[in-house]
Amino acid sequence: MSLKNKIFLALLLILTPTLTMAQEIIPIDQEPPPGAIRYEVTLSGEVESQILQSLTYISDTISLKNRPPMTMAQLKRRIREDISEFTKALRSFGYYASEVGYTIDTETEPVKIDFQIKPGPPYLITQVTITSICPDMDPDTPMPSPQTLGLEKGQRIRSSKVMDAMDIIIRDFRSKGYPFPIVEISEVIIDHREHSASIHYTLDPGPWAMLGEVSTEGLDRVKPQYIHERIPWETGDEFKTSKINQFRRQLTVGGLFSMVEINHPDELEDDNTLPVRVKVTERKPRTVRAGIGFETDIGPELRLGWTHRNLKGMGETLEFDLRLSDPLKHVEGRYTIPSFLRRDQKLTLKTGVTQEKQDAFDSESVYVSSMLERSLSDRLSVGAGVGYRIGRVKQFGESKDLGLVYFPTDLTWDGRDDILNPGTGISFNLKVIPFFDTLDSKSKFVKTYSSLNTYLELLSEKRIVLANRTALGTINAQSKSHVPPDERFYAGGGGSVRGYSYQTAGELEDGKPVGGLSLAEINNELRFRVSKHSGFVLFLDGGRAFDSSYPDFDQKLYWGWGLGYRFFTDFGPIRADIAFPVNPRDEHDSSFQVYISIGQAF
Template sequence: MLFLNFFLKFSLFFLLICLSSEAEARLLPFLSQDTYRVRIEGEMAPDIKNLLLAVSETYALKDRPIATPEMLRRRAANDIAPMTRALRSEGFYKSEISSEMRTRGEIPEIIFHVKTGPAYLINEILIISEDTEPSVQHLPKPKDLNLVPGTRARAPEILKGVDLLKNFFRERGTATPEVTLKTPVVRHSQKTVDLHYTYKSEPISLFGDLSVEGTRRVKPLYVENRIPWRKGELFRASHLNRFRSQLMQDGLFAIVDIHHPPLPDEDLFLPVHVNLIERSPRTIKAGVFHEPDTGTGIKVDWEHRNLRGMGERLNQSFTFAERKKESKTEYRIPDFMDKRQSLRLSGWVGEEESQAYKSEEGAFGARIFRQLCPLWSASTGVQYRLSRTTQQDETKTFGLISFPQELIRDQRNSILNPTKGMRVFWRVEPLRDTLDTDVWFLKLATGMSVHFPLIAEEKLIFSMRGSLGSIIGESNLSVPADERFYAGGGGSIRGYSYKSIGPEEKGTVVGGRSMVETGGELRWRMENNFGLVAFLDGGQVFTSSELQLEDEFYWGAGLGLRYYTDFAPFRLDVAFPLNRRSQDDSFQIYISIGQAF
């Protein structure tokens, strides 16, 4: 009896092993795989295909093994509904989607067969007021919503129209407009979509009193001087954005929170409340650097951004490198005689050595900067610089007094990482030597940089720049060597040594009285905050004041790597001289913060 029980248990155990082995053999093609493939078949634009993959759970989980073919088929079937909704959001209301699983190869494959069908177009756009008496002088039109009849009815653009319509009224006196998008009317027979927006833009608001909280070291007057509106002025949301930007730009505050109640008081005044959190006013920075222009060195920078409570900024910096040593002090006084103006007092001493010359200098100056309007700014000032330069074993001393003037138009969206917009400058600086009153000259310069996004989301940017310069009034060698034009280096023609391009005498670069430079970059920002750049720089320096454009240009080309941070991109460029001379290295490496231009 004991032997019989043992035999039955052994037989049952053996049977279970056989059954499980057979089941495992059937599931082995799935259990042994690290992944499966997903493919979409059908005629459609790449962005539509990417959208379908983005909403597909089958694609998102393709790196996770699945137990049975039935579970994989079910996962794919569940994707059809979200894919259909995604196509509807892109204006395809008669799509057909089916899924298929193939297991002939070593790795299972899911194929989605997609027919998008015809694109439905926007037909009619209605914008209707629910106010009893519309009080907006200019009623919104479809173009204010960036919607055009006859274009594809894309849900993201249709929904964005709600925000654009709110912004339209927030720029015209309504602090909290009510905007509603009714259910779009889809006409399948005509393959069109009718859109219906309603709005309520009452009541109109006027800017009221301003209250500020959170100022401790910063005086309230500093905040008040940056208010871009007057009490009683019609409410405009752009004034709030401009106010926030002006409070943040000097680095005095970590947080600027501007808010207001949804409705004005009975007199139509809308109070504005500002909550501020101040930053520490002091910063000290130190770093080690290496660049072809100046060699290996260290730099220490100390700054106080709020010396007397009104945003006065004192900066002291020291640079000690192989070919450059400098100590510089700058004091900036904002709101100087006018809230649109600032005064900057500066002084520095240092020495510099390049292939062209060696110089020692000390200088001080004062400049007034004025913001003429959001895009235009100007500056004027006076400067005195005492310098001693050595070139071709000849040393000269100059005491130059100058009056620099500059006009700038800047519509870039960022200073350190622009992706669109343009910057243009014009600079005029008359100079006179106080040690030799017969020496005077006029230095002129102008330049422009432009940035174009080539694809959506500003992932691919084409940037180009150009600059011109001319010196009038003295012969070439009568102009101080460190005031003449040179080219080459990280901020000029990459691939050539710093100030190594220009007219030569006895094998030494002596600089010139006019110059031209140009450059272009193709910037591709990838995932994970990395980016690649291809660039081409070119230019030439001439002895005379007039440009000699028939002369051969020097060209440099190369590739760059960018790592993007919230502050600015870190830049690493490798450049090669295309017109290489015997004294030129085969390549140059540049490391810096911010884009080249």
């Protein structure tokens, strides 16, 4: 590496405080010795805030202010050392003609020091080249563009971006079949007359490789076939890091392993293939879940669950869930077969029993269903299935027997960064379900429901997150009487419009909800995280159920607002909310509602 290159790389080191600086910092409350020169420091000049923060961070004069020198000569030496470091730092930000001066006012107590920063003209990038030193590399292999490297022509040169570009070049060639590329900065030319910079890289791509055989380590209950079915390449395919990363995600998402390591040796086989080694640690296959919740209008709720996530050694999942509350008793069993017929499909079989005693209706039912789901990408999936539900529903003293056959279809896009506590991303879900009542030929309808969730991180590390949810639902039917009460839309409650009792944000008859043929819901939360385990939210919810098949926004929405506390755990946040109705109906709505459960509201 050339001397110029070494000097250039050394510029980054000034952005990290030295060990000596860290050792010299003393407690703020320690009194300096008598006769020490106390001082205050300011930095002036037209300097962007990021550079000013860096200069402040690396300044000995500032960091050692609580350890003042005994003589003016010592203070000036400290200042001169800072000027030298400031000049280096300004160069790393692309200012190679900077001027740094200072003034000392000894007539004041404490002494006032002012660093005067003149960055000078920025030095702009005029050229970026990447030269391969490998004669065997295909000359048509494209090099990453300056835009891809973050070193666009006309942009101010920054040492951090010059270094980052080396990693980008390596990743680019690892995605093109070269597992062992080496990149160096061969030359950086600074033209002081033109205030410009040209950057030149040298690339040794190494040998082109193909993906080879996969070996596994650490399997016990899981069959090797489970891993081999998820390999997203054929032996002999071109090496690509994207395939390795996809393989890692495939093994992680199934939940069978607590640890997945995928690596390869540093040398190719004689046939130019690169073997891939997989090392895993299996999770315990059985999980027992228990949770409790509380809502003012429903009372306490108990939730129990049991899961076996590897029933036959191929990731087959058997689950049972039980929900018990005063208005709802529900038990469901699910059996999921991954890689059903093809690698990107799964089949889920369900059966369950439900008993509900709501203000809106009473119902008892038994159902069975099957759902085939296909992943179109890491984010997008579609599904279709068939189900049958037999039961009895009662509303306002009238009972009706049901024999509903239904055909659910589903489309889901999930771009959230975290399922349990998202901070960024978007998720969208669309469900379309045709229903036919085998016991009443007039009872047939199509139920459609869609929801869109968005998450915007306003402060890093999820310290402030703006979360929004919008949901719309429609039922296409001849009339509301042809739709069973337990299949209609309702709004209100902890998962809907907080501040209103469960299912009551809509038309009431004799003080009881009757449900609607359409639905609109809007939820907004501003989430604050104040410590590792604690946070709070402010929220505003709105919505209602409508009589018409499509939402009629000429009718007023019911709005509720409130605040909540979040206790963050490894399995998700525990939430407690108190909500107040904005437009309460005097005889029907309470002054507030309380909700306690596990997980964010949405």
